[in-house]
Amino acid sequence: xxxxxxxxxxxxxxxxxxxxxxxxxxxxxxxxxxxxxxxxxxxxxxxxxxxxxxxxxxxxxxxxxxxxxxxxxxxxxxxxxxxxxxxxxxxxxxxxxxxxxxxxxxxxxxxxxxxxxxxxxxxxxxxxxxxxxxxxxxxxxxxxxxxxxxxxxxxxxxxxxxxxxxxxxxxxxxxxxxxxxxxxxxxxxxxxxxxxxxxxxxxxxxxxxxxxxxxxxxxxxxxxxxxxxxxxxxxxxxxxxxxxxxxxxxxxxxxxxxxxxxxxxxxxxxxxxxxxxxxxxxxxxxxxxxxxxxxxxx
Numbered sequence: 001x002x003x004x005x006x007x008x009x010x011x012x013x014x015x016x017x018x019x020x021x022x023x024x025x026x027x028x029x030x031x032x033x034x035x036x037x038x039x040x041x042x043x044x045x046x047x048x049x050x051x052x053x054x055x056x057x058x059x060x061x062x063x064x065x066x067x068x069x070x071x072x073x074x075x076x077x078x079x080x081x082x083x084x085x086x087x088x089x090x091x092x093x094x095x096x097x098x099x100x101x102x103x104x105x106x107x108x109x110x111x112x113x114x115x116x117x118x119x120x121x122x123x124x125x126x127x128x129x130x131x132x133x134x135x136x137x138x139x140x141x142x143x144x145x146x147x148x149x150x151x152x153x154x155x156x157x158x159x160x161x162x163x164x165x166x167x168x169x170x171x172x173x174x175x176x177x178x179x180x181x182x183x184x185x186x187x188x189x190x191x192x193x194x195x196x197x198x199x200x201x202x203x204x205x206x207x208x209x210x211x212x213x214x215x216x217x218x219x220x221x222x223x224x225x226x227x228x229x230x231x232x233x234x235x236x237x238x239x240x241x242x243x244x245x246x247x248x249x250x251x252x253x254x255x256x257x258x259x260x261x262x263x264x265x266x267x268x269x270x271x272x273x274x275x276x277x278x279x280x281x282x283x284x285x286x287x288x289x290x291x292x293x294x295x296x297x298x
Contacts, residue, residue: 024200026039041062045068069101091115096122108133117138119144135167140193171191176276193252194225211256226251230246
């Protein structure tokens, strides 16, 4: 086990836990009414990015950017922005977008950054490049097919043993910490997809569930979504009932398709547990070694 446990994204950005666990993700229209209430701004074009960088409201925690790595003017404007708001750069087509991460080199010295990568075919190239730039990474696995599961396994091995990895790669980072005894919550929280804590809105101000369409105008459903979803899966006899990782997963990989087979995901979880066991054994062996500090040397 080569990689130490290091600080995760919210702490890395200096976002207090009580704020981090109660955020709205908002496009420009509804976000303009937030004032000092904590929120994440969704920037989908250069004008929106410029707006948040030049005139950031008091409640702005960070800016999520999608689809702008191609836009040189957007990043030139970023360098002129007065705001020091952190940026979360989202790659939805990482195989095609990974090389454009070099655009972030000049941004890194000016503000905190994270790269969020959809686990789509070819995503490992983006993970390796982002890690070489020393950027925190959030991997969104969704319901991975066999090919993507194979890449996730390779990405895990890279995270555990890659000499250039110095920053967290989520969700591996937190699952490893949990396997070592830490309390990091469920995958829904780790990946910022629990609508009770991270509620996203469309441009009309309507809340929506992660990886699916909206669920109407009420936000009450969001508060209990994860627990109600897991309860429904258990009542239907889903494999979650006997899964040893039920507490950390909470049905994450059964959304949105409840029939998704978790066999490959369980193998991935087993590898994480094995890495945690190896790390605990290494720590135990170190503690058993005699303390040589202060002993006379010949």
